[in-house]
Amino acid sequence: MVILNMFKKRIDIIRLIKEAKSLINNREYNYAIEIMDKALSINNKNYDALVTRARAYCYLEIYDKALIDLNSAIDLNTSCTNAFFYRGQINIINNNLYEALDDFSKVISVDRRNSIAYMKRGSIYSKLGMYDAAVNNFKALVRIKRRDHHSYDLLLSACLAAKRYDEVEGYSQKLIIIHEESPRGYYYLGRLYSLKGYFKESVKYLTDAIRRDGSNAEYYYHRGMDYIQLMEYSDAIVDFTMGIKINSGNSSEFYFSRGYSYLSLKEYENAIRDFDKLIELGVNTKSAYYNKATAYLNMNMYSEAILCLNKVIEEDESFQGAFYDRAFCYKQLGDYEKAIVDYEKALEINPKYDAFYYELTRVYFDKGDFDKVLETLDRAEKSNPNWPYKTFAYTLKGDIYYNKKHNLDDSIENYTKSIDLSPTAYAYIQRGRCYQDKNEYELSIKDFDFALEIDSKNASAYFRKAISYEAMENMDKAIEYYSLAIENSKDSMKEVYYNSRGCCYGYMKDYENAIIDFKEAINISPSSKDAYGNLALAYKAENDIEKAIECYENIIKIDSNDENIYYSIATLYLEIRKYKEAKDYFTLAINVNPNLEEAFYYRGYINYFHDYFEEAIDDLNASINLEETSTSILLRGRCYLESKKYLLAIDDFSYLISREEEAVYYTYRGMAFYFIGELQSAIDDYNSAIEIDNNDAETYSCRADAFKKLKMYENAIKDYRKSGEINNKYKSGAYCNIGIIYSETEESKKAMYYYNKSIGMNFKNYMAYLKRAEELEKNGEYEEAVNDIENLLVKSNYTLENIREKMSDIEKILNNVIEKTSNERTSSKVKEMLEILYKHLN
Numbered sequence: 001m002v003i004l005n006m007f008k009k010r011i012d013i014i015r016l017i018k019e020a021k022s023l024i025n026n027r028e029y030n031y032a033i034e035i036m037d038k039a040l041s042i043n044n045k046n047y048d049a050l051v052t053r054a055r056a057y058c059y060l061e062i063y064d065k066a067l068i069d070l071n072s073a074i075d076l077n078t079s080c081t082n083a084f085f086y087r088g089q090i091n092i093i094n095n096n097l098y099e100a101l102d103d104f105s106k107v108i109s110v111d112r113r114n115s116i117a118y119m120k121r122g123s124i125y126s127k128l129g130m131y132d133a134a135v136n137n138f139k140a141l142v143r144i145k146r147r148d149h150h151s152y153d154l155l156l157s158a159c160l161a162a163k164r165y166d167e168v169e170g171y172s173q174k175l176i177i178i179h180e181e182s183p184r185g186y187y188y189l190g191r192l193y194s195l196k197g198y199f200k201e202s203v204k205y206l207t208d209a210i211r212r213d214g215s216n217a218e219y220y221y222h223r224g225m226d227y228i229q230l231m232e233y234s235d236a237i238v239d240f241t242m243g244i245k246i247n248s249g250n251s252s253e254f255y256f257s258r259g260y261s262y263l264s265l266k267e268y269e270n271a272i273r274d275f276d277k278l279i280e281l282g283v284n285t286k287s288a289y290y291n292k293a294t295a296y297l298n299m300n301m302y303s304e305a306i307l308c309l310n311k312v313i314e315e316d317e318s319f320q321g322a323f324y325d326r327a328f329c330y331k332q333l334g335d336y337e338k339a340i341v342d343y344e345k346a347l348e349i350n351p352k353y354d355a356f357y358y359e360l361t362r363v364y365f366d367k368g369d370f371d372k373v374l375e376t377l378d379r380a381e382k383s384n385p386n387w388p389y390k391t392f393a394y395t396l397k398g399d400i401y402y403n404k405k406h407n408l409d410d411s412i413e414n415y416t417k418s419i420d421l422s423p424t425a426y427a428y429i430q431r432g433r434c435y436q437d438k439n440e441y442e443l444s445i446k447d448f449d450f451a452l453e454i455d456s457k458n459a460s461a462y463f464r465k466a467i468s469y470e471a472m473e474n475m476d477k478a479i480e481y482y483s484l485a486i487e488n489s490k491d492s493m494k495e496v497y498y499n500s501r502g503c504c505y506g507y508m509k510d511y512e513n514a515i516i517d518f519k520e521a522i523n524i525s526p527s528s529k530d531a532y533g534n535l536a537l538a539y540k541a542e543n544d545i546e547k548a549i550e551c552y553e554n555i556i557k558i559d560s561n562d563e564n565i566y567y568s569i570a571t572l573y574l575e576i577r578k579y580k581e582a583k584d585y586f587t588l589a590i591n592v593n594p595n596l597e598e599a600f601y602y603r604g605y606i607n608y609f610h611d612y613f614e615e616a617i618d619d620l621n622a623s624i625n626l627e628e629t630s631t632s633i634l635l636r637g638r639c640y641l642e643s644k645k646y647l648l649a650i651d652d653f654s655y656l657i658s659r660e661e662e663a664v665y666y667t668y669r670g671m672a673f674y675f676i677g678e679l680q681s682a683i684d685d686y687n688s689a690i691e692i693d694n695n696d697a698e699t700y701s702c703r704a705d706a707f708k709k710l711k712m713y714e715n716a717i718k719d720y721r722k723s724g725e726i727n728n729k730y731k732s733g734a735y736c737n738i739g740i741i742y743s744e745t746e747e748s749k750k751a752m753y754y755y756n757k758s759i760g761m762n763f764k765n766y767m768a769y770l771k772r773a774e775e776l777e778k779n780g781e782y783e784e785a786v787n788d789i790e791n792l793l794v795k796s797n798y799t800l801e802n803i804r805e806k807m808s809d810i811e812k813i814l815n816n817v818i819e820k821t822s823n824e825r826t827s828s829k830v831k832e833m834l835e836i837l838y839k840h841l842n
Contacts, residue, residue, distance in 0.1 A: 013039045013046055020052050024059065032056040047073035051082045063090050081107045081114065088120060097124050115144040115151070122154060131162035142171075149179045156188040160195065168192045183209035187219055190226075199226040217247035217254070224257055233261040252283035259291060268295040286315045293325060302329040320349045324356065327363070336367040351383055358389050361396065370404045394418035395427055408434045425451040425458050432464055441468040459489040463497055470504060478504050495525040499534055506538055514538045527558050529565075536568070545576050563593035570602065579606050597626040601635070608635060613643035630656055637668055646672040663693035667702060674706055682706045697727035704737065713741045732762035740771055751775050766796035770806055773813050782817040783826050789813060789833065804841060 016039040023032035036053035039046060050073040057066035067090055073083040088103030101124050107117040122137030138155035145151045152175040159168045168188055175185035190205035206223040213219070224239035240258035244251045259274030272295050278288035293308035309326040312319055327342035343360040347353065357380035364372040377393040387393070398414035401407040415431035418424070432447030445468050451461040466481035482501035489497055502517030515538045521531035536551035552569045555562065570585035586603040589596050604619030620636040623629070637652030653669035656662070670685030686703035689696065704719030720738050724731035739754035755772035758765055773788035789810060792798060803810070814830045821827055 009042050013042055013049060016042075017046075017049055017052050020049075020056070024052070024056055027059070029056040029059045045076055047076040047080050047083065050076070051080065051086065054083070054086055058086060058090065063093065066090060079110050081110045081117075084110075085114075085117065085120075088117075092120070092124065097128055100124055113144055115141050118144070119151070119154060122158065126158055126161065131158050132164075134158040135162050135164060135167070147178050149175060149182050149184055152178070153184050156184070160188065160191055163195075165192055165196065181212055183212035183216065183219065186212065187216075187222075190219075191222060194222065194226050194229075199229040202226045203230070215246055217243040217251075220246070221254060221257070224254075224261075228257065228261060228264070231264070233265045236261045237265075252278055252281050255281070256284060256287065256291075259288075263291060263295055263298075266298065268299050271295045286312055286319070289315075290319075290322060290325075293322075297325060297329065300332070302332045305329045318349055320346050320353065323349070324359070327359065331363050331366065336363055339363045354380065354384060354387055354389060357383070357387070358392070361393075365396075365400075370400045373400060391418050391422045391424070394421065395424075395430070398427070398430055402430065402434060408438055423450070423454060425455040425461060428454070429458070429461055429464055432461075432468075436464070436468055436471070439471070441472050444468045457488045459485045459491075459493065459497070462488060463493070463500070466500065466504075470500075470507075475504050475508050492525060495521045495528050495531065498524065499528070499531050502531075502534055502538070506534070506541065509541070511538045511542050515542075529555050529558055529562070532558075533565075533568075540572065545572050548572055561592055563589045563596050563599070566592060567596065567599055570599070574602060574606070579610065582606060595626055597623050597629075597632075600626065601629075601632050604632070604639075605635060608639050608642070611642070613639045617643070630659065634664070634668070637672075641668060641672055641675075644675070646676045661688070661692065663689040663696060663699065666692070667696065667699045670699075670702055670706075674702065674709075679706045679710055683710075695726055697723040697730040700726065701730055701734065701737075704734075708737065708741060711744075713745065716741060732758045732765045732768065734758075735761060736765060736768040736771060739768070739775075743771065743775055748775060748779060763795055764797040766792050766798040766802060769796055770809060774809065777813045777816055780820070782821045783823065785813055786817055786826055786830055786833070793833075793837075800841070803837070807837070807841065810837070 016035050020032040020035040020039070023029070023035065033053055033056045036049050036056065039049040040053070043049070050069040054066040054069035054073070057063070057069065067087065070083045070087040070090070073080050074087070077083070084103045084106040088100045088107070091097070091100035091103060101121060104117045104121040104124070107114050108121065111117070118137045118141040122134045122141065125131070125134035125137060135155065135158045138151065138158050141151045142148075142155050152171060156168055156171050156175070159165075159171065169192060172185045172188040172192065175182065175188070179185070186205045186208040190202045190209060192202075193199070193205060194202035203223055203226050206219055206226065209216070209219045210223070220239040220243040224236040224243065227233070227236035227239065237258055240254045240261065243254040244258070247254065255274045255277045259271045259278070262268070262271035262274060272292055275288040275292040275295070279285050279292075289308045289311040293305040293312065296302070296305035296308060306326055306329045309322050309329070312322040313326070316322070323342045323346040327339045327346065330336070330339035330342060340360065340363055343356055343363065346356050347360070350356075357376060361373050361376045361380075364370070364376060374397060377397060380387050380393065381390065394414045394417040398411045398418060401414060402411040411434045412431055415427045415434070418427045419431070428447045428451035432444040432451070435441070435444035435447060445465055448461045448465040448468070451458055452465075455461070462481045462485035466478045466485060469475075469477035469481060479501055482497055482504065485497040486494060486501065498517045498521035502514045502521065505511070505514035505517060515535060518531050518535035518538060521528055522535070525531065532551045532555045536548040539545070539548040539551065549569055549572050552565050552572070555565045559565075566585045566589035570582045570589060573579070573582035573585060583603055583606045586599045586606070589599040590603070593599075600619045600623035604616045604623060607613070607616035607619060616639045617636060620632050620639065623632045624636065633652050633656055637649045637656070640646070640649035640652060649672040650669055653665050653672065656665040657669065666685040666689035670682040670689065673679070673682035673685060683703060683706050686699050686706065689699045690703070693699070700719045700723040704716045704723065707713070707716035707719060717738050720734035724734035735754045735758035739751045739758060742748075742751035742754060752772065752775055755768050755775065758768035759772070762768075769788045769792035773785045773792070776782075776785035776788060792810075811834070814834055818827050818830050
């Protein structure tokens with residue numbers, strides 16, 4: 001009876017377990033648990049019932065209760081593979097991977113053919129990075145399920161991860177044989193060749209995989225990545241786009257890789273759209289923002305790049321590259337202070353990153369803080385005594401000491417250190433330039449020769465060598481090396497080399513070759529002001545003023561705001577006595593630069609020369625206000641003299657005398673005193689002038705005028721004669737004035753003698769004709785007197801102003817002739833002459 005009862009209970013439990021399993025299959029998990037509760041109430045040590053209830057708990061994700069049942073089942077039956085299997089599954093879910101490994105190992109120890117246990121254990125090993133162990137488990141799986149392509153898939157994936165490439169190739173080929181139409185074997189061969197770096201072969205196999213299954217996004221992704229390696233970015237974009245279409249729900253990797261491809265193709269706006277999509281998805285946002293910043297940076301949109309880099313740094317404050325790039329953006333925007341802060345932060349993250357010191361020095365250099373450049377270079381060297389940029393550092397130090405601090409000795413020291421580390425043509429050339437500036441030309445030439453040993457075609461070295469020879473006045477050598485510089489030049493400096501050689505030819509007065517070189521320089525650089533300027537000087541040296549002016553006018557076409565060019569043209573016109581053009585160009589120079597003192601002076605000189613004394617005085621005042629020079633004050637004094645502002649003239653000449661006693665100042669002040677009737681003061685000034693310079697004809701002539709006015713005739717005659725002895729030009733005037741003295745003393749014969757001598761010396765002396773006519777009329781020689789008036793009008797150098805000034809004297813002579821002569825012909829001639837004069841003057 002007892003045995004029968006036990007058998008009945010067992011049958012009931014089996015029936016209940018069967019019913020519970022059916023309920024589980026129908027997803028009626030709670031009802032299944034109730035059924036198993038009944039079974040266990042009959043026999044609470046039935047491990048099969050415990051495992052079945054645990055399964056139901058697992059489906060309901062009530063893992064703690066499931067574990068209790070499974071542990072109980074294992075305690076009841078240590079060979080219960082199902083209990084170990086399900087407990088292993090729960091351990092995987094709870095991430096207790098090593099416990100899961102133990103559980104699946106127990107399953108396998110009991111059941112060596114349990115393929116699922118091998119699959120699970122292999123997958124755990126893969127997850128733990130224990131790829132060789134994973135490979136061994138998947139190999140066991142493949143031995144059990146020889147034609148199952150999924151098992152091969154797992155094995156090949158593990159072999160790839162374990163870098164067991166030979167096995168990848170072998171198992172891939174097996175998979176292709178077993179399932180020729182399956183894409184997976186081709187896929188793994190593609191992955192194998194990609195990992196080996198054979199990207200073209202990889203593309204070929206992945207293409208075979210895609211032909212067999214065009215709906216797998218993974219294949220497109222990996223082929224796209226191979227295209228990136230092959231730099232075939234357009235094809236990569238096509239694959240990533242296809243992958244996004246297939247795998248729209250999980251496309252972050254595709255968006256990132258496509259964005260990178262667009263970035264590589266410089267399609268920055270498309271790249272930004274893909275990185276924005278990643279940001280929207282909230283996946284890999286740091287990389288998305290960083291690459292988006294790179295796109296903006298390449299578009300020179302530095303402010304936008306900074307906003308992206310801010311996001312990167314918010315997410316990862318240790319991202320050195322983000323600080324580096326943001327510093328670069330700040331530098332490009334001219335915000336040097338922020339750039340410096342970011343470079344310093346990058347160095348704080350990794351003080352050994354040598355390139356950041358280099359960039360930091362560039363920021364300080366661009367900022368113009370050269371002391372900080374030097375300090376940063378020292379920091380870099382202390383941070384790493386073997387800093388790879390040491391040669392650069394010494395060279396840059398040399399440049400700063402040379403160009404910015406003008407410290408030649410420190411420059412030479414640093415260029416020497418650079419040369420000792422790694423000799424370069426540049427360092428030798430720069431050190432040679434330092435020696436040039438110290439006038440140590442032999443040493444400079446040695447350095448340029450060293451540079452040429454390194455680079456025999458270095459045009460700059462030949463050029464600098466030529467400069468040294470030119471400074472040593474060895475023009476033949478200078479021309480030789482300028483020629484070599486020209487021969488080896490491949491850049492715009494060739495224009496400078498032609499210019500320099502042209503200047504050498506000019507120094508040697510070989511203007512023909514100089515002109516050829518300056519023209520070559522202009523052909524190379526049609527906007528070279530220096531070349532046109534030098535060509536103008538060469539033409540001027542050859543007295544071809546028109547061509548010189550043409551050169552300067554070409555410079556004006558290049559730069560219409562260069563006052564010196566207008567000034568140069570004006571002086572050339574002045575030289576050829578084209579005063580109107582000269583005046584116009586001095587005015588243009590002044591319009592460009594109202595502080596050009598010399599332009600005001602020369603325009604004042606032209607106005608003085610043309611008797612525009614008021615305009616001349618205005619110009620000279622402007623000149624003197626800008627720079628007080630004796631030349632300007634002297635000319636202004638002469639303008640005052642000519643415009644009869646004698647007291648102002650006296651002030652100017654007195655001021656000049658107070659600064660420096662020169663004969664000319666006394667002479668002109670003497671003239672001013674003479675015209676205001678202070679004859680003794682005038683004579684005193686002339687005496688002072690003669691004490692300083694006793695060889696000036698004008699001073700003797702002026703003193704003679706003063707003596708004559710004081711009727712000190714002997715002194716006057718003596719001075720007039722002296723002026724003529726000193727300067728032939730004064731002889732005619734001197735004889736005329738002596739004649740006037742003898743006329744005043746009524747010594748007619750002597751007067752006539754000197755008038756004749758005066759006209760003999762200068763037949764154009766109108767005053768001599770007039771005074772001789774007066775003397776002839778007084779002596780009753782009317783016809784001869786009329787002839788002299790006619791000679792005055794026909795032969796002499798009179799001006800209308802002279803005629804107006806002396807018209808009363810002329811009228812007096814002619815009217816006396818009409819009154820006293822009985823010769824009708826003479827009288828008629830005189831009347832006709834008077835009519836012509838009146839008409840001419842009116």
